[in-house]
Amino acid sequence: MSASTTILTQAPPTGLWRLWKRHPNFVIGAMMLGSALLAAIAAPWLGTIDPQMIAPFNRLEAPGANFWFGGDLVGRDVYSRTIYGSRISLAVGLGVAVIGISLGLVVGILSGFVSWVDQILMRVMDGLMAIPSILLAVALISLTGASLKNVIIAISIAEIPRVARLVRSVVLQLKERPYVEAAITAGTPFIWILWRHILPNTLAPLLVQATYIFASAVLTEAILSFIGAGTPPSTPSWGNIISEGRTVFSIAPHIVLFPGIALSFTVLGVNLMGDGLRDIFDPRYVSRT
């Protein structure tokens, strides 16, 4: 979110309009993600009832005035569960983006600067990347138990290699720059070089990468819940709702449909935002290095 604010403040007074004209993807994506965020924050005030409340009379009820998105297998309100589900998905997306980027940044910087560590770390990263991320997460979760926290950690670990490689390549490029070489020769403390020269240059690509990680984490969480290796079944996550609706899909498709739409909508928003950010940053990033 801080990204959009910096962009807005840098632009002239007519900035918002120009942003929309030049990067409609970014604006549309940001609005879509914003509305998902709003739904997550304002969930209790959006006409929802307790997402866990069971009402046997409303089992498999079709969508209507009473239950907007219908009822599920045990008569819980699919609308309320879908709205509350946005909290889980966004928490996973944000959590994985923050943890994955931070750990990947540490690994990438270490690799970029210390060559003997680089040999070991990059081999480990190659190995990690060869393991399909869903399966890695499945293994981790089956060993640690299903919980929101474990799901976030498991997906984050699978994301580390991509971030680490990105950061490493930026560091390796920057190390050859005269101003960084000069700083090293002048005896500038390593931390200062990192803070002043390295980190600012990783910011733009990492921000774009973060949106892609966010999107893929939301999808991965849904897939994990769908195959029974995600958040505990009682949690109203989109993957769980869809997974429960699976068995009755041909008679009550609404249970799968609405959370499916919410899921696709949110991920689409984040992806559009990422593509927009890439368009905004890319030229400047390229010219800078």
Place this chain on the structure above:
Amino acid sequence: MLVLSLRRLLATIPVMAIVAIIVFSLLYLTPGDPAAVLAGEQATAADIERLRVTLGLDQPFLVRFGQWIGGVLQGDLGTSIFSQRPVMELIVQRLEPTIALTIASLIIAVSIAVPLGVIAAWRAGGLVDRVAMSFAVLGFSVPVFVLSYILIAVFAVNLKLLPVQGYVPIAYGIGPFLKHLILPAVSLGIINAALIARITRTTMIEVLNQDYIRAARAKGLSVRRVLIRHALKNAAVPIVTVIGISFALLISGVVVTETVFNIPGLGRLTVDAILRRDYPVIQGVILIFSATYVVVNLLIDLSYGLFDPRIKY
């Protein structure tokens, strides 16, 4: 040529070794007591202890790793806790549907994505390009199971053209086999087409801006000939590379698609193993899938020479 291919082949050994170490170490590196988690909530202390011995967690790490890796190298992936049968046997039984689904989706993905990407690049900025790229972004965003359910609702439930779910082995006739394979392969193919289409477009735009393309057009070659013979062939290396990378996505997709369509393949085996907390099976499936991924990417690396004579192995 041969020497370099062999060298490239040898380079995959450390990667596979690291994969094996990671997969094995997970049992030891995860916080908490994996035996207690795997035994489930109703397990008694004795149950947990028995599982600990079965998994070899009572032995020192290196001893157990030595035994395990020795077995793996001889094709022994351990024994399923649930069915007490060798994991390798369980995997081999489930291989056919997964291979069929993977190959069919790959064919569908490539035959949608490459023409789409080429046309989008040729008419970059135009209507076809915009529509194609919107579909590509959608492909990144719609989870494969949502698309599967939409296709089931339309083609199986409403139009009744295709079966809702299930799998028929190829030995039972090619007709029923294909009929059951179409929906899962199309859902998975469409999702995977997104990434390939995007890379095809980006690479083709770059190639189409080169001088020799203008020269080829200027000397009067047809658009079709220039696009396919001159441009696509030169754009092939990045496209083929991304097909290799997308193989990882395909594997995740297979697990999900097999669940939706009730296909008795490796994905279904994985999901059953999750529900039964059958860790040796999960471990075995990860190892097999990762090895396949590494081998596929090795083959792709070796294929570069076919497209670009400058790359020689």
